[in-house]
Amino acid sequence: MKISSDNDKVYKKNMRYKKFTGVKEVSDLAAKCADMIKETKKICLLSGAGISTNAGIPDFRGPKGLYHTAGIENPERIFDISYFYRDPSLFYRFHREFLKALERVKPTFAHQFFAKLEEKGKLIGIITQNIDSLHQRAGSKKVYEIHGGVWESYCTKCGKRYDYEEGVKKTFEEDIPHCDDCGGVIKPDIVFFGEPVKYLDKCIQLARESDLFFVVGSSLVVTPAALIPSECRGSIVVVNKGEFSTAYLPMSRVSLIVDEDIDIFFKAVNEYLELF
Structure with a gap:
């Protein structure tokens, strides 16, 4: 990751605060974030894999990952x-293994936090790179899955749509799910390699409409999602456990950086907002 010298100092200072300071500084960051939320009317979120980490979704490639449990030797073809x-x-x-894993997990506190912001009329939309649909399960309605997701499926022949429950039912009842109307193969609304992203x-x-933009759990490496935050003309907050790329989001555009467990941080923010 390439960062300019001045921004590098800011970034490294943020990366050190957790190691050399205590809870007070985390609380200060949470208080500042809460004030920003109180003062804004239009919030937008870009979420990545990190927001779902605490939900306990297993990785794909590890020794206990989903590729292994599914007995798949050529995962690049999936x-x-x-x-x-x-x-x-x-x-x-x-x-089928992925759906089994999803049925065992629940949305995280952060998922619920942003669902509550939407309920309060503060949040105008969630852009997510994830395909787990945990935002919808947390109650969010304005969700734009740029890489698609499992919330809906469709027939590749006639286009008939199937909701989550119908899609899951067919997936476990049929080796290859087929459409009730035309017999075409059903596909979850996930963006595969070779397909364009959705809702760009x-x-x-x-x-562009938001005056406060959150980047949560994304390292901002994968395009075109990584290009979106810089379109915000207002304040940008990055909450990510670990480093994030500044290739598409200059550090000078970021108002607040938090290198902290995502759920712990938003629980601290909620102490000031008392959303739930």
């Missing part, structure tokens, strides 16, 4: 759209 059309059974071997224009519009 999300290849050309291979899916040739042999969708490989994807569905993985997808809408996501850019949301960023």
Whole structure:
């Protein structure tokens, strides 16, 4: 990651605060964040994998990962759209394990926090890089899954839509789920390699409309999602456990950086806001 010398000092100072200081500084960051939320009317969120870490979703590639439990030797083919059309059974071997994992987990505090901001009329939209649909399960309605997700499925032949419950039911009842109307193969609304991302224009519009933009649990490496935060003309807050790239979001644009466990931080913010 390349950072200019002045911004490097700011970034390193933020990365050191947790190591050399105590809870008071975390509380100060939470208080500042809470004040920013109170003063704003239009909040937008970009969430990445880090927001779901505390939910306990297993990784894909590890020794106990989903590729291993599904017995898949060629995982690179799972999300290849050309291979899916040739042999969708490989994807569905993985997808059943993924759905089982999702059924065992619950949305995190951070998911619930942003759902509550939407309920209070503060949040205008959630842009997420995740496909786990935990934002929807937390109660959020204005969710734009830029890489798609499991919340809906559709027939690749006639386009008929299936909701989450219907999609899950068919996935476990049929080796390869087929459409009730035309017999076409059903596919979860996940963006595969070889397919365009979803809602990009809408996501850019949301960023431009927002006066407070949160980046939570994303290292801002994957484009085009990483390009979106800089479209915000207001304040930008980055909450991420570990480093994030400044290739697409200059440090000078970031008002607040928090290198902390995401749920711990937003619980601290909620102490000031008392959303729930």
